[in-house]
Amino acid sequence: MLNDDNWFTEVYPKHGSALSIEIKAKLHEEQTAFQKIEIYDTEWFGKLMVIDGCTMVTDRDNFLYHEMMTHPVLYTHPNPKTVWIIGGGDCGSLKEVLKHPEVESAVQIEIDEGVTRLAEQYFPELCSSNRDPRAQLLFIDGIQWVKDAADASVDIIIVDSTDPVGPAEGLFNQAFYQQCLRCLRPDGILVQQSESPLFHMDLIESMHQTMKSAGFTSTRTLFFPQFIYPSGWWSGTMAGKGDLTHFREQAAQNKPFASRYYNAEIHRAAFVAPQFFREALP
């Protein structure tokens, strides 16, 4: 049944499991210079974007990832005026960032313009802030962008990338983190999607160590559900130079925008580490 044309299946070969999404139709398939992108219409999840065989975004549940990759870091920073999004070509993170009125400039640096063009066509809701005058969409290599940028030129860097293989591999190493640290202003924070606590603890542990080796003094992981990503349980990891445990709680409680998952209490709760995680990363 799951082999026929009605299902898209992603196998997690190292973890002996697979997720399948029931589809109505394949709407588009394209090999860009960087990756293969597919767009499906699904039975329950709305539109689905797949990159190199991995489910990336659905209408139904993208709010979890996009809210949790943006609002926690934005309310942790005392005064976020400039934000870079490395990757994030579907524009969902950009849209959430621009909900914060204190943000004066948000630059999305996506290597593959194809992702954004298809998002504009098939996920118009995610792209609804692309014409905000504070937004800038660049289609260049994020690693090179960070290398070329001036010291202390940004408040928040959000690394909203695919898995640490292929185009995104260079976003998970010490050289990249050092460049990020150099570009961040004194209160600056880096946040990066950091895979599954159930499947990828080795990666998360390594990220914390590598961020520390690069010169960040504080690191902190937050947790949230995300059905279409491996294991259904996902994380983001923040790195900064100061305290990351406090956040602008009052502002979060009075946030001037709607959300579906995030709120001030979820902010606090999302950073609480399960016991096995606390023991692995004391």
Add this chain to the structure above:
Amino acid sequence: MLNDDNWFTEVYPKHGSALSIEIKAKLHEEQTAFQKIEIYDTEWFGKLMVIDGCTMVTDRDNFLYHEMMTHPVLYTHPNPKTVWIIGGGDCGSLKEVLKHPEVESAVQIEIDEGVTRLAEQYFPELCSSNRDPRAQLLFIDGIQWVKDAADASVDIIIVDSTDPVGPAEGLFNQAFYQQCLRCLRPDGILVQQSESPLFHMDLIESMHQTMKSAGFTSTRTLFFPQFIYPSGWWSGTMAGKGDLTHFREQAAQNKPFASRYYNAEIHRAAFVAPQFFREALP
């Protein structure tokens, strides 16, 4: 690939999705008087138990469900001495309950003895407390057990059942909740697995309403990840007559047993409702 003998697949037909677990071998298959039980050896999840086509327990990730269905309710109750587990035939909840030294008696009321016999054989770790002198294993109808029990005879009732269809259907209605309320002592708490916040909000809302209609004055849902259950995000819902927001935090912080997911901070965090949930159940 996922149709061949190397995969067990559970389809979530209403939610256009499916989960597959890669298997090494089918170890057992049995039709009991109540349901069909299958046991598999898997590539990454250890042993897997399937009931009527639904994945129930794996070695790898059962700790999430069993810890979160027990420790939060036990540390919320001021002095839990007697506990009933309705269902829970794999004995994993029983094992967690018996980690609490203040518990004097824990009765597991599982309708299908086949579940427990197979758990003893294939999941010996979950059954490691079955011979605890405080434990009693009954293989009778949990609905009838509650009906027949004396008023004010138990501190905590844990409903650790399959989905609200088939044998478990009668565990999700007002008549059952009224009987539970009658059996609970003044500080008593009922906790019941309440499906997925992403897939089953209608059920969760209805459970809160039905518990209130039955006479419970407080209800509260807790959230946790559980990959092998539909959507990878699961919940339990507590009902009581008093305040359910406080818990024995000091005791939880000094708990005299090991855990892998639960700790006192996770306790607090697990009860924090996502924004959409808070708006649906203010």
